[in-house]
Amino acid sequence: MIGRASKAASFLGGLATLLMAGAITSDVLLRYFLNSPLQGVDEIAGFLQVLVVFWGCAYAFQQGGHIRVDLVTSHLPGPVRAWLRVVTLLLGLGLLGVVCWVTIQSALTAYRYQRVSVVMLYALWPAMLLIPTGLALMAVAMLATLGRQVRAALGPRAGRAEVGGQRDEA
Amino acid sequence: MSEALVGTVLLALLFLFFSMGLEIAFSLGLVGLLGLLWLKGWTIGLGVVGSVAWSNASSFSFVAVPLFIFMSAILLHAGIGQSLYAAVARWVGFLPGGLAVASVFACAIFAAVSGSSVATAATIGMIAIPEMERRGYHKPLIYGSLAAGGTIGILIPPSVPMIIYGVMTETSVGQLYMAGILPGILLGLLFAGYIIGYALIYPDRAPGGAEGRAPLREKLRSLVEVAPIVLLIVVVLGSMYFGIVTPSEAAALGVAVSLLLAVTIGRLTWPGLVRAFHETVRTTSMIMLIIIFASVFSHVIALLGTPRALLGLVTGLNLAPWLVFTLIFAVLILIAYALEELSVMIIMLPILFPLVTGLGFDPVWFGIVMIVWLEMGFITPPVGINLFVIQGVARGSTMRDIAVGATPFVVILILLVVILFLVPDLALWLPRQMMAGPR
Numbered sequence: 001m002i003g004r005a006s007k008a009a010s011f012l013g014g015l016a017t018l019l020m021a022g023a024i025t026s027d028v029l030l031r032y033f034l035n036s037p038l039q040g041v042d043e044i045a046g047f048l049q050v051l052v053v054f055w056g057c058a059y060a061f062q063q064g065g066h067i068r069v070d071l072v073t074s075h076l077p078g079p080v081r082a083w084l085r086v087v088t089l090l091l092g093l094g095l096l097g098v099v100c101w102v103t104i105q106s107a108l109t110a111y112r113y114q115r116v117s118v119v120m121l122y123a124l125w126p127a128m129l130l131i132p133t134g135l136a137l138m139a140v141a142m143l144a145t146l147g148r149q150v151r152a153a154l155g156p157r158a159g160r161a162e163v164g165g166q167r168d169e170a
Numbered sequence: 171m172s173e174a175l176v177g178t179v180l181l182a183l184l185f186l187f188f189s190m191g192l193e194i195a196f197s198l199g200l201v202g203l204l205g206l207l208w209l210k211g212w213t214i215g216l217g218v219v220g221s222v223a224w225s226n227a228s229s230f231s232f233v234a235v236p237l238f239i240f241m242s243a244i245l246l247h248a249g250i251g252q253s254l255y256a257a258v259a260r261w262v263g264f265l266p267g268g269l270a271v272a273s274v275f276a277c278a279i280f281a282a283v284s285g286s287s288v289a290t291a292a293t294i295g296m297i298a299i300p301e302m303e304r305r306g307y308h309k310p311l312i313y314g315s316l317a318a319g320g321t322i323g324i325l326i327p328p329s330v331p332m333i334i335y336g337v338m339t340e341t342s343v344g345q346l347y348m349a350g351i352l353p354g355i356l357l358g359l360l361f362a363g364y365i366i367g368y369a370l371i372y373p374d375r376a377p378g379g380a381e382g383r384a385p386l387r388e389k390l391r392s393l394v395e396v397a398p399i400v401l402l403i404v405v406v407l408g409s410m411y412f413g414i415v416t417p418s419e420a421a422a423l424g425v426a427v428s429l430l431l432a433v434t435i436g437r438l439t440w441p442g443l444v445r446a447f448h449e450t451v452r453t454t455s456m457i458m459l460i461i462i463f464a465s466v467f468s469h470v471i472a473l474l475g476t477p478r479a480l481l482g483l484v485t486g487l488n489l490a491p492w493l494v495f496t497l498i499f500a501v502l503i504l505i506a507y508a509l510e511e512l513s514v515m516i517i518m519l520p521i522l523f524p525l526v527t528g529l530g531f532d533p534v535w536f537g538i539v540m541i542v543w544l545e546m547g548f549i550t551p552p553v554g555i556n557l558f559v560i561q562g563v564a565r566g567s568t569m570r571d572i573a574v575g576a577t578p579f580v581v582i583l584i585l586l587v588v589i590l591f592l593v594p595d596l597a598l599w600l601p602r603q604m605m606a607g608p609r
Contacts, residue, residue, distance in 0.1 A: 007448070013455075014447020017240050017425075020233060024422030028415055045418070046228035052236050053227045053462075056455035065452040066193040066459065067510045071552075073191040081191075088192040095199050099219060106220040131223055 002144050003062060009137060010059035016048040040120035047127040054134030058141045064164070078161040082153035085162045089146045096139045103131040177474045180205050184467075194513045195456075199463035205470030219466055226462045230418055231337045236454040237421030238285035238328050243446035244428045246289050248436030251280050254399055255297045257392035260384045262362075267369030267376040269305060270315040271362045273298040277319030278358035281326035283402040283424070285333075287548050291320025291556050295563040303564075308375035311368065313567055314549075314575025317556040318361060318582075321545035326354035328406060328424070331512060331544055332537060333417060334461065338516070339523045341533045343417040344410055345601040349534050350541065352596050353586060357542075360582050368578075398431045411604055460513050468520035477524040484525060491529045492591070498522065499587065502543050510555075511547030515540055538597040539587060546583045549576040 023041050031037035060066055073081055107128035109115075115124045148163045180201050187197035199219075206215030226232065245251050258279070259272035276294045284290045295316045302312045324331050327347035336343035369376035406424040409415045415423065432438035471477065484494055505514055519540075526536050548556045551573040560572050590596055 010448050010451045011444065013451035014444070017236050017447070017450055017454075021237055021240065021422045021425035021429075024233075024237075024419055025426040028409075028419050028423060032414060042230040045233045046230050049229075049233050049236060049458075050224070050227040052451055052454050053458040054455075056451035057459055059448065060452045060455040060459075063452055065456045066195055067456060067513055068191050068193050069188045069509060070191060071508055072189040084190055088187075088190050088196075091187070091192055091200060092196045095196050095203065098203060098216070099199070099223065102216045102220040103223060105216075106224065127228065128224060131227070 002058075002141050006058035006062055006137060006141055009055040009134065013052040013056040013059075016051045020045045020048045020052075040117075040122070043117045043120055043122060047122075047130075050127055050130045051134075054131050055137070057134060058138040061138055061141050061145075062164070073162075079153065079157070081162045082149065082160045085149050086146065086153055089142055089149060093139055093142055093146070096135050096142070100132045100135045100139065103128065103135070107132065173474045174479075176205070176208065177471075177476055180470065188509075194510070195459040195463045198460070198467040198517065202463060202466035202468075202470050205473075206466070209470065209473050218469055222465050222469065223462050226465060227458060229337065231343070231416075232333070232458065232461075234328075234333045234343070234418040234421040235330055235457060236450055237418065237425050238330050238333070239453050240446065240450040241328075241421065241424040241428050242284045242286045242289035243449045244425065244432050244438065244443075245283065246293050247442035247446050248428070248432035248438035250398055250428070250431055250436045251283070251293045252297045253395040254280055255294055255301070257396045259301075260389050260392045264378075264383065265362075265366055265369075266373070266378070267311070267365040268378065269298070269302045269307060270311055270365045270369070270376060273302070273312075273315045274319040274322075274358055274361045274365065277316070278322045278326060278354065279396075279399065281323040281354065282407060283328075283399055283428075284323045285328040285330040285421075287321045287323040287545070287556055288559050290323030291316055291559045292563055294319065295560060299560075299564045306377050308372070309567065309571045310575030311365070311375060312575070313560050313564060313572040314577070314579055315361070315365060316563075317549045317554075317560045317572060317576045318545075318579030319358075320556050320559065321548050321583075322354055322357055322361075324544060324548075325350045325357060325538075325541050327351065327410075328417070328421065329541065330457075331515065331541055334457070334512075334516065335519065335537045335540055336417075338461070338465075338519050339533060339537070341537055342601075344604065345534050346537045347407070347410060347417065348601040348604050349538050349597040351600055353538055353542070353590060356589070356596065357582070357586055360586065361579060364578060364582055398435060402427055402431070413604070457512070460516055464513075464516045464520075467517070471520055477521050480521065481525050481528040484529070491531070494529060495526070495531070495591065498526070499539075499543070503546065503584075506543065506547035506550050507552075510553055511544050514547075515544060532594065532598060534601060535590070535594050535597050539590060542583055542587055542590070546580055549579060 024045055027038040027041040073084060107125045110128050111125040116122060117124060145164050152159055152163050184197055184201045187200060203219060206218055255272060255276045258276045259269060262268055262271050262275060265271050273294060277290050280290050280294055298316060299312055327350050329350060332346045333343050336346050405427050406420050409423060410420045527533050548554050551557060557572050561567055561569060
């Protein structure tokens with residue numbers, strides 16, 4: 001369920017990238033050949049990129065895509081690694097909680113003061129809301145992993161290791 | 171508490187988080203957040219985090235990152251560029267070690283349409299590795315030439331790491347791109363020279379074959395097959411060189427043309443496109459999250475005045491610039507053995523860049539040196555990303571063969587840095603010839 005949600009969000013990120021490429025290409029072609037550029041493409045592309053970055057981070061997390069250093073931990077015994085991962089997941093969740101809260105506040109402020117983009121005067125708050133929503137999805141994915149990690153750490157000795165998240169090769 | 175002490179505590183905390191296996195982005199974010207709260211209090215500190223996240227993620231200059239990653243993913247899944255290897259092999263196959271030389275040259279040409287070393291090594295490796303294995307090439311030579319050849323992907327433009335360097339240091343990405351071309355070509359020649367020498371010493375490790383003796387007509391026909399790649403190079407690099415577009419716009423044009431090629435002559439299917447979607451989003455999200463949290467961290471570093479203090483300290487020592495540069499580079503090489511290099515570059519730039527440019531080195535030149543250092547890291551065990559790519563592409567390869575094969579190429583990369591140091595114009599001449607762009 002969470003896996004499907006993050007994958008769907010990542011798919012939307014892919015569509016957003018495609019849209020970005022399409023809009024910028026049209027702008028360049030119109031500017032170069034007809035001398036009539038599309039207004040505001042830069043701003044739209046920036047908003048779309050916010051979607052790519054933050055709606056994609058849950059999927060990246062599930063795929064083990066966020067880089068970690070395993071130089072030290074790979075030498076530790078399984079049970080130690082299991083509990084250490086519980087600690088790091090909690091640390092990560094704490095940070096995400098703070099950033100989520102901050103970015104919700106910024107979006108609310110932007111809504112209250114009707115903050116708009118420089119050129120096209122688009123309202124900023126909808127795009128700003130992409131940040132906490134994406135991070136919240138990532139937090140849910142991390143909570144699920146945390147649950148499995150705690151069970152693994154408490155479970156049978158042989159299974160006490162780190163769960164999920166393969167090495168990244170991107 | 172003094173600023174130096176705060177800085178030391180934060181740095182120690184950062185390395186503690188790294189070694190615990192906390193995600194690099196989160197480690198930077200947590201330490202940066204703590205530093206901001208400490209120095210500026212809740213309201214201002216949290217405000218910085220919010221605005222840094224928004225301004226980086228919505229920056230139009232960074233849009234080139236997902237777009238160039240997407241372009242590489244499309245080419246990879248459509249199989250465009252694979253015919254490149256056979257075409258190049260027809261031309262250089264007569265040389266000693268011809269198939270490995272062809273791998274390097276095919277990588278260098280593909281590098282001109284790919285911003286990533288992973289996509290370059292994977293695209294060319296998929297065809298070249300089985301070909302060389304069938305011929306009975308020495309395994310370390312096969313894997314080494316492709317792992318190393320792939321890294322040319324980030325030196326010859328387009329290049330994702332150059333965008334990151336350029337945007338973070340406010341250096342022109344267009345100029346960086348032009349600056350990478352000649353060193354990239356030279357690197358390809360140096361790699362090829364090493365392979366030829368190796369094949370002359372150990373002829374049985376690189377047995378010769380028939381492709382070099384192909385008739386001229388066949389050779390010319392092979393050029394037609396690489397026309398799509400040439401078209402892409404002209405669109406992406408040409409439009410930038412003549413100042414028609416910004417790097418982000420060139421990336422968008424590149425995506426459009428690659429999609430067109432992928433649908434008309436390539437083998438891009440819907441599932442392939444969806445895979446390209448996911449790869450693009452995953453990599454972009456990973457890189458941008460590190461950039462965002464690293465800039466929270468570098469905010470703290472700037473507040474503490476670390477870069478200025480460091481520059482003062484170094485200039486106070488009165489060392490020759492080349493000595494300082496050598497020391498910095500030696501430390502960087504050691505770090506490359508321990509950590510993932512792109513993250514290291516993002517973390518270190520706010521400190522290194524003011525120091526190096528303060529000593530009088532050119533920002534564009536230093537960018538190229540950082541890219542060559544990244545290339546080195548990509549083929550250095552245990553975390554060199556290209557080593558894993560080759561392991562993934564070559565069935566039955568051992569990490570030992572790959573690492574052994576890549577080591578001589580690390581030495582050549584160090585040689586390139588020395589050459590760049592002695593002849594800075596190798597990088598800086600071409601950017602001076604470029605026409606002024608829209609940005």
